[in-house]
Amino acid sequence: MGARHGKDVIQRLRDQPSELWHRGRRVADVTREPGLAGGVASLAELYDVQWAEPDLMLFDSPSTGDKVGRSFMIPRTQAELMSVGGAMLRWSRHTFGMMGRSPDYINRAISAYAGGADFLGQADRRFGENARRYHEHIRENDLCLTHTLINPQANRSVGPARQADPFLAARVKEETDAGFVIKGARMLATLPISDEIMVFPSTLLKATEEDAPYAFGFALPNATPGLKFLARETLDYERNHYDHPLGSRFEELDAVVIFDDVFVPWERVFLYRDVTLANQAYAATGAVVHMSHQVVCKNIAKTEFILGLVSLMIDAIGIESFQHIHEKTAEIWVALETMKAFKRAAEVDAAPNAFGVMTPAWDPLDAARNLYPRTYPRLVEIVQQVGASGLVSMPTLADVNGPMGDAIQKYYQAARVDALERIPLFRLAWDTAVSAFGSRQVLYERFFFGDPVRMAGAVFQSHDRKPYMEMVREFLLRSLQDTNDDLTRFEGEPAAAAT
Numbered sequence: 001m002g003a004r005h006g007k008d009v010i011q012r013l014r015d016q017p018s019e020l021w022h023r024g025r026r027v028a029d030v031t032r033e034p035g036l037a038g039g040v041a042s043l044a045e046l047y048d049v050q051w052a053e054p055d056l057m058l059f060d061s062p063s064t065g066d067k068v069g070r071s072f073m074i075p076r077t078q079a080e081l082m083s084v085g086g087a088m089l090r091w092s093r094h095t096f097g098m099m100g101r102s103p104d105y106i107n108r109a110i111s112a113y114a115g116g117a118d119f120l121g122q123a124d125r126r127f128g129e130n131a132r133r134y135h136e137h138i139r140e141n142d143l144c145l146t147h148t149l150i151n152p153q154a155n156r157s158v159g160p161a162r163q164a165d166p167f168l169a170a171r172v173k174e175e176t177d178a179g180f181v182i183k184g185a186r187m188l189a190t191l192p193i194s195d196e197i198m199v200f201p202s203t204l205l206k207a208t209e210e211d212a213p214y215a216f217g218f219a220l221p222n223a224t225p226g227l228k229f230l231a232r233e234t235l236d237y238e239r240n241h242y243d244h245p246l247g248s249r250f251e252e253l254d255a256v257v258i259f260d261d262v263f264v265p266w267e268r269v270f271l272y273r274d275v276t277l278a279n280q281a282y283a284a285t286g287a288v289v290h291m292s293h294q295v296v297c298k299n300i301a302k303t304e305f306i307l308g309l310v311s312l313m314i315d316a317i318g319i320e321s322f323q324h325i326h327e328k329t330a331e332i333w334v335a336l337e338t339m340k341a342f343k344r345a346a347e348v349d350a351a352p353n354a355f356g357v358m359t360p361a362w363d364p365l366d367a368a369r370n371l372y373p374r375t376y377p378r379l380v381e382i383v384q385q386v387g388a389s390g391l392v393s394m395p396t397l398a399d400v401n402g403p404m405g406d407a408i409q410k411y412y413q414a415a416r417v418d419a420l421e422r423i424p425l426f427r428l429a430w431d432t433a434v435s436a437f438g439s440r441q442v443l444y445e446r447f448f449f450g451d452p453v454r455m456a457g458a459v460f461q462s463h464d465r466k467p468y469m470e471m472v473r474e475f476l477l478r479s480l481q482d483t484n485d486d487l488t489r490f491e492g493e494p495a496a497a498a499t
């Protein structure tokens with residue numbers, strides 16, 4: 001089949017509906033469901049974008065020669081890796097990074113698992129083969145995945161085995177010759193409006209028998225019997241694009257995933273009951289690095305959007321002469337250049353990993369994923385500081401076209417734009433910085449890649465700071481030596497030597 005068009009995406013979601021629950025009802029067709037259909041349409045658009053720019057977005061399948069999505073590539077050269085980065089940036093720009101879970105995010109994870117299949121095959125050769133075959137399957141059918149890594153937030157002071165119910169967190173219930181059965185829940189899966197789900201652990205498990213039933217990695221169609229998605233309430237206010245420009249388009253949705261005795265066939269399994277491999281899989285296969293590559297592209301697109309938005313707001317209401325406005329604009333620009341530099345450094349310093357997969361440099365991407373959860377909330381704060389009451393005073397399309405239209409034309413004009421231009425701009429700023437959709441974007445950026453506190457802990461533990469410590473220690477020793485020399489010169493008595 002090869003790369004899909006948007007209509008194929010819509011058709012498949014209609015043909016293979018998953019069990020998605022929303023506001024107390026099972027959704028019959030996500031492509032037509034009010035509050036969800038806008039996000040589905042944007043997802044489908046991404047697949048049309050890839051055919052609008054095939055040279056950038058597609059490459060020749062190594063198995064069939066058909067055109068397939070570039071984010072499925074297992075890069076062997078730096079040029080190939082950079083081409084993946086180019087395609088991911090293009091997709092991110094299409095949604096201004098507001099659909100963080102564009103399909104390339106998990107495509108990169110599965111591509112890394114396939115590239116590092118020998119790692120997964122250590123415990124059981126079949127698991128490595130499964131990863132390779134599954135990657136080919138989703139690449140050739142251009143499938144779109146959601147994923148879930150985190151156990152339910154019930155009692156974080158103990159692991160999954162010590163919760164009130166051992167089947168609160170998804171757990172292996174029984175094993176057969178054909179596969180195993182999973183029971184329990186996982187949170188959270190963004191983009192449940194997709195074709196398949198990747199289930200992996202992310203929080204570290206203890207290498208004990210009690211944690212082993214929670215250690216597994218597999219992928220299944222979303223329409224698998226017993227697999228239920230309990231979606232949060234939509235943040236699309238179900239109105240027009242004028243009133244709700246972002247939320248009406250880019251609602252990717254989040255859902256808790258419930259496994260109600262879900263059968264997982266062996267051929268879909270990549271990891272099973274091996275806590276050590278489960279804890280290492282992300283890092284050892286490079287999946288976390290390739291996913292972070294997508295993340296930095298999303299960060300660039302999102303920051304470009306904020307810079308453009310704030311600049312238009314400044315211009316519209318004539319606040320360009322105030323110094324703090326310059327400072328705030330410069331802050332956004334610096335954030336953008338920082339993200340661009342991280343992406344570039346990661347690509348330029350890329351190197352083949354143990355499996356010969358060209359892998360972006362980790363340090364700049366690790367820095368990006370630690371910085372942006374702090375940057376994005378600040379960018380949204382700047383939108384609020386620049387927009388002030390303008391963010392909460394904009395009328396709706398119905399007001400503009402209604403009996404108050406003439407008054408609106410007069411009272412909503414701005415320094416450089418008339419009311420009809422100013423209102424959509426400030427509604428866009430409202431949807432970025434005030435609406436429920438905008439608020440969820442901030443929460444997303446704070447947490448989607450993990451708890452920032454524990455990510456900082458990982459930086460503290462894993463990055464080598466010794467060369468810098470040595471540098472400062474040498475300086476201190478040199479200072480002491482200089483002091484001794486000075487004292488000898490001026491007083492004839494050396495200071496006490498360091499021991």
Ligand SMILES: Cc1cc2nc3c(=O)[nH]c(=O)nc-3n(C[C@H](O)[C@H](O)[C@H](O)COP(=O)(O)OP(=O)(O)OC[C@H]3O[C@@H](n4cnc5c(N)ncnc54)[C@H](O)[C@@H]3O)c2cc1C
Pocket residue numbers: 147148149150153156187188189190191254440443444447448449450451453454
């Ligand atoms: C909008 C959104 C979308 C998401 N999408 C996905 C997705 O698609 N797939 C997916 O798998 N996950 C997704 N996530 C989940 C994300 O990975 C988690 O939010 C993140 O890992 C933090 O875990 P938690 O939410 O369970 O927070 P918790 O672990 O419950 O933390 C709650 C609070 O307790 C603190 N805390 C808890 N344990 C510790 C500890 N050991 N040490 C120090 N402090 C601690 C945290 O710092 C935090 O302040 C998403 C999250 C959000 C908000």
